[in-house]
Amino acid sequence: MKVKNIMTKSDFKLKENNTFYEASQLFNNNEVEVIPILDKKDILVGVITKSDIIKNFINGTSPDTYVKYLLRGTTNIINEDSKISDCIDKVESYMAVTNSDGKFVGNFSVNDIYKHRFANSLEEINDLKQRLNCNNECGIVKLNCIELDAVIEASFDGIYITDGKANTLKINKSYENITGLQRKNMIARNMYELEKEGYISKSSTLMVLKNRKSNTIEQEFSTGKKVLVSSNPIFDDEGNINMVVTNVRDITELYELQDQLAKNMKLTEKYYSEIEAMRIQYLNLTDVIAKDKTMLDLLEVAKRVANVDTTVLILGETGVGKEEIAKFIYKNSMRRDKNFIKINCGAIPQNLIESELFGYVKGAFTGANKEGKMGLFEVADGGTVFLDEIGELPLDIQVKLLNVLQEGKVERVGAVKPVKIDIRVLAATNRKLEEMIKNKTFRADLYYRLAVVPLIVPSLRDRREDILPLIQHFLSKLNNKYNFEKTFTIEALSTLYNYKFPGNVRELKNIVERVIVMSYGNKIFKSDLPIELSQSIIGKVIECEEICNLKEAVEKVEAKLISMAFDDAGNVRDAAKKLGINSTTFFRKRKRYLEMGML
Known part of the structure; x- marks a missing residue:
């Protein structure tokens, strides 16, 4: 019997220039244990197994690594014309099979041998039974037929034949090899005597003669078999x-294979447990939902940079989750047990930003606290400062921030002596800082000091594989919060998946919450989605069908416009420009409407 007769054909294969990530996805999405690696001419150059994937994942192999650097070589490759009997000892758990041209044709494993042998067992017994029952000129009990003798002697299994009184008629060579007993000592002897003398511990033949039906037992001989x-x-x-x-x-051998299979299954369970534990540790935050390769690559870089105190500049459109990336870095850093101070540079009025960030000494200015005040940088000493909307910092404050980054010192307003601090700075913005440098609204030296490691968070439309997991995440949280059991229909999910989401994850979260709260039944349909209703919303807000209190109407319109402008711009300064007011007024009005519950 040759390997090609019992191998398993497979269509799964990888090229040398496929990445570790692509190989991992192929294993994850299909029930396959080994995948061949082919060169440009489709010649098999090696294989990669599921165990290899797990080990490389544990060792931190980069997703972009080519599989040609990970393959096992030729140790797991076998030729389809190899005899099974010649290669049993060489067969590892999983092998790739090639033809005479070196091309991949299928997979071969110890399980294939296991299945094959059991399948053939009963077939050979029945075949021999039919041959012995033939009513030809040889007669029923005449065993000197040349053809029958050759069949019995050539059998891979041991064969033992007695007459109806348990007298031994025929024993083949395989029986001697398996049991260690010699047929010359057993031929013509009765099975009762042989069992009594201890040649065998128990006789299946005697059980058949007693019960008049087929019988199967397990035995172990002195050979250890x-x-x-x-x-x-x-x-x-x-x-x-x-x-x-x-x-x-x-x-x-089958028992040994079963033992090995059990060990392999335990090892596989162990690996899967380790992977799950690593995945939880890798994400470390329940709010970081990442399935798309682009986002996973970003998280890998963020995880690596988290272990050092390098300054990180997080870039990306409004609503993509820059703050979550900052928290992810903080949670995976050596400073995770210290303070994490978030400072929204666009939300602090310009006349207060210096004192808020750097603090002041007593008597520094009119209205100052008599005892002075510690700035946010000093509060964060030993921890991490996250400067959100860094592009909103005035130029004079940028100079002082640069000094903090370079010297590790802050100087309070009105002070003559700086204070030494130990902080890590993470910054984020949705603005194009390079253009701001050209327009002289952002300092180039500060930019290069911040952008030691720039991380660009992709927009939601550029990582669509995250859309459905995010929807499920938000849906689950809201269902638990409101004790709902709501679900999205396939049509609704498809609509959301294909939507461009200019507001990114923030917009997606708001849409999910809106439809969950507003929908009547437990099923959320496409018609429930507010995606197509956003174009003329300002006109609808301003329309008034009946006479109402003018002051209240103006407040409603103002609150709505402030909310829309902020959602669209993502920061106070740009939102204020859209409405034609200064940022301090915008901040004050927005804070007022938030306190009134109108936003």
């Missing part, structure tokens, strides 16, 4: 047992 003994009666025309044919199959 475990065997499966199957005895079958052969009846004459009058219903008497004429012969008992016993098939002895060596299953020692």
Whole structure:
């Protein structure tokens, strides 16, 4: 029997220039244990197994690494014309099979041998039984037929034949090899005597003669081999047992394979547990939802940079989750047990920003606290400062921030002596700082000091594989919060998946919350989605169908416009410009409407 007769054909394959990430996805999405690696001419150059994927993941292999650097070489490759009997000892858990041209044709494993041997066992027994029952000129009990002798002697399994009175008629060479017993000591002897003298511990033949039906038992001989003994009666025309044919199959190897399989299953469970633990540790925050490769790559870089105190500049459109990336870095850093101070540079009025960031000494200016005040940088000493909307910082404050980054010192307003601090700075903005440098609204030296490691958070439309997991995440949280059992229909999910989301994750979260709160039933349909209703909203807000209190109407319109402008711009300064007011007024009005519950 050759390998090609029992191998498993497979269509899964990888090229040398496929990445570690692509290989991982192929294993994850399909029930396959080994995948061949082919060169440009489709010649098999090696294989990669699921165990290899797990080990490389644990070792921190980059997702962009080519699989040609990870393959095992030729140790797991076998030729399709190899005889199974010649390669049993060489077969590892999983092998790739090639033809004479070196091209991949299928997979081969110890399980294939296991299945094959068991499948053939009963077939050989039944075949021999039919041959012995033939009514030709040889007669029923004449065993000197040349053809029959050759069949019995050539059998891979041991064969033991007795007459209806348990006298031994025929034993083949395989029986001797398996049991360690010699046929010259057993031929013509009765099975009762052989069992009594201890040649065998128990006789399946005697059980058949007693019960008049087929019988199968397991035995272990002095050779250390475990065997499966199957005895079958052969009846004459009058219903008497004429012969008992016993098939002895060596299953020692099958037991070893079962043990190895059990060990492999335990090892696989261990690996999967380790991967799950690593995945939880890798994300570390329940609000970081990442399935898309682009986002996973970003998180990998963020995880690496988290372990050092390098300044990080997080860039991306409004609503993409820059703050969550900053928290992710903080949670995975050596400073995770210290303070995490978030400072929204666009939300602090310009006349207060210096004192808020750097603090002041007593008597520094009119209205100052008599005891002075510690700035936010000093509060964060030993921890991490996250400067959100860094592009909103005035130029004079940028100079002082640069000094903090370079010297590790802050100087309070009105002070003559700086204070030494130890902080890590993370910054984020949705503005194009390079253009601001050209327009002289942002300092180039500060930009280069901040952008030691720039991380660009992709927009939601550029990582669509995250859309459905995010929807499920928000849906689950809101269902738990409001004790709902709401779900999205396929059509609604498809609509959301194909939507461009100019507001990114923030917009997606708001849409999900809106439809969950506003929908009537537990099913959320496409018609429930507010996506197509956003174009003329300002006109609808301003329309008034009946006379109402003018002051209240103006406040409603103002609150709505402030909310829309902020959602669109993502920061106070740009939102204020859209409405034609200064940022301090915008901040004050927005704070007022938030306190009134109108936003």
